[in-house]
Amino acid sequence: MTRKLLCLGCAFILILLASCASKKDTAEDPVTLSPTAEQSAMALAAPKQQKKTFFEGIDESLLQKTQNATKSDLLSVLSQIKHQDDTYKENEQVLILLVQGVLSLMYNETAFSITIPPLSAENPYSAALDSAKKGAYDFSAGQSDFFTLVLPSLVLITAPSVQNYYEEASLSLQKGLELQADSFLALYLYALLLDRTNNKALSLQYLEKAYNKDSSYTPLAQLYMKSLYEAGMFDSSFKTAVSLLQISPGNIDALKICAQISFKNKDYDAAEQYVAQVLQREPDNTEYVLFRARILMDKGDYIRVSSLLDLYARNNKNGKEYLLLRTRLQRDWNKNTAAASNTIQEALVLYPADIDVLLLAASLSAQSGQKIGQFSLEDLLALILQQDSQNAEAIFLTVNENVRQQQWEQAYEYSVKIIERNTTNEPVLLSHIEICIALGKLNEAETYLDQLSNTQADKELLAVLQIKLLIAEGNKDEAKRLIDIQISSTASSRSKSMLYYERSRIASGEDAKLSDLRSSLTSNPRNNEALYALYEFYFDKKDYRKAQYYLKQVVALSPSDQRLIKLNEEIEILLAN
Secondary structure: OHHHHHHHHHHHHHHHHHHHHHHHHHHHOOOOOOOOHHHHHHHHHOOOOOOOHHHOOOOHHHHHHHHHOOHHHHHHHHHHHOOOOOOOOHHHHHHHHHHHHHHHHHHOOOOOOOOOOOOOOOOHHHHHHHHHHOOOOOOOOOOOOHHHHHHHHHHHHHOOOOOOOHHHHHHHHHHHHHHOOOOHHHHHHHHHHHHHOOOHHHHHHHHHHHHHHOOOOHHHHHHHHHHHHHOOOHHHHHHHHHHHHHHOOOOHHHHHHHHHHHHHOOOHHHHHHHHHHHHHHOOOOHHHHHHHHHHHHHHOOHHHHHHHHHHHHOOOOOOHHHHHHHHHHHHHOOOOHHHHHHHHHHHHHHOOOOHHHHHHHHHHHHHHOOOEOOEOHHHHHHHHHHHOOOOHHHHHHHHHHHHHOOOHHHHHHHHHHHHHHOOOOHHHHHHHHHHHHHHOOHHHHHHHHHHHOOOOOOHHHHHHHHHHHHHHOOOHHHHHHHHHHHHHOOOOHHHHHHHHHHHHHOOOOHHHHHHHHHHHHHHOOOOHHHHHHHHHHHHHOOOHHHHHHHHHHHHHHOOOOHHHHHHHHHHHHHHHO
């Protein structure tokens, strides 16, 4: 009886012990459902010492290489761990499985594989890798070591559109980087996650760290290159793209980046070469057909531009970029402002609020002196500045219009705005000098002339402005001396026309004045200053017929100028009487 009771007591104790063990196991089972952000934060708040339960006896250098996880590191691990007799300990099997899983997911690498028997015990790495392959984040991996923290985020590579794990992945990857701050794998995955969550600035920092560790990983190089471009770091983006093309010849993303940056840098020959390579690989890429036309337009190769536009127009005659390029071709090559106005008018109907369309329409209106459809130059500039009050091109066109109408104070106000934003814009500075001379701000004019003297600014125009300044200062003798030197040189027709006009202003007699004005028009029949001066010359002499002859030519150059229209109406009355 005593023996029987003893046996029953022992059995009871064993049941209790088993029950306690079962409860303990249940408490430590990994959570299989997605935890809350609070649970995740609590789990990761107190970092655990990295465990090596599955890797006891594995050489530390092999673990370090696996944690770094560049392709060369992972292949090196397999090479070192491979046995001639193909017999492996369980810890070696786990490591091999892990390495081959990462190689497969990140690098599509199957060239070097080691066959191992099925593992006798479960491990958290197999589940994390399998989940990533299936496009799911393994929430049950736990946080026991570096690999359980990082491996689940490989799903960023396999399922880029899935987002339900981002918060958990961010916490886990941060913890992984606390354990291994220079891990290429963790750096890249965290940078990728930051990019996916639109934290571009921080993503770029981690991309740079990962890239500096291994620049040969194409997905990383591509993302780093694009991120640099988006951040406006064009030189670095270009260098990265060139390096990428060395390891991945014909990489389409790198070719496109190189084309875009070369074009930005006005290296049109290089840009065209890159675009040509893009079109070799993507012959139906109409965007780059137009891009090539745009490059050739800036190179002045109008015949090839025309051919490309004709090719593009077979499928689409209403694209914005096409209409812009067609307008520019008609204006710059065909010199057909009427056709150009019609084309840009079509663009305005289709894209009435587009800044690029409005700017080209305004530029054409300023050049032709005519409305574009129902829009005057003032209307177009107002529409642009309503959207972008700091648009430099629109402000510059406004300045030029103010100058044409001799509204010097307004011109000066707008010109200063542009210069405050860009103190080296040569066309703006040249225009500003002329405005300063007109307003008597001669010291300011001289300062900017000195600033431009050692630049690539138009030397002929600088000489004309210097002469205007001398005349404004009352130094007519020196002005005439410089004019004579410039005229006798190899000056262009445009320059000679301006020089003859300036000399007419300081001529000693009517005959000399009239001779210089006629010489000015011989060099450039469209010099509106010389035409207007001849109108004034004959008007003062009451030769209204000749005065009207020259005034009408000025009106033809600026048909919307109400001041000129009124003057013509007045002279019509004089002639009628």
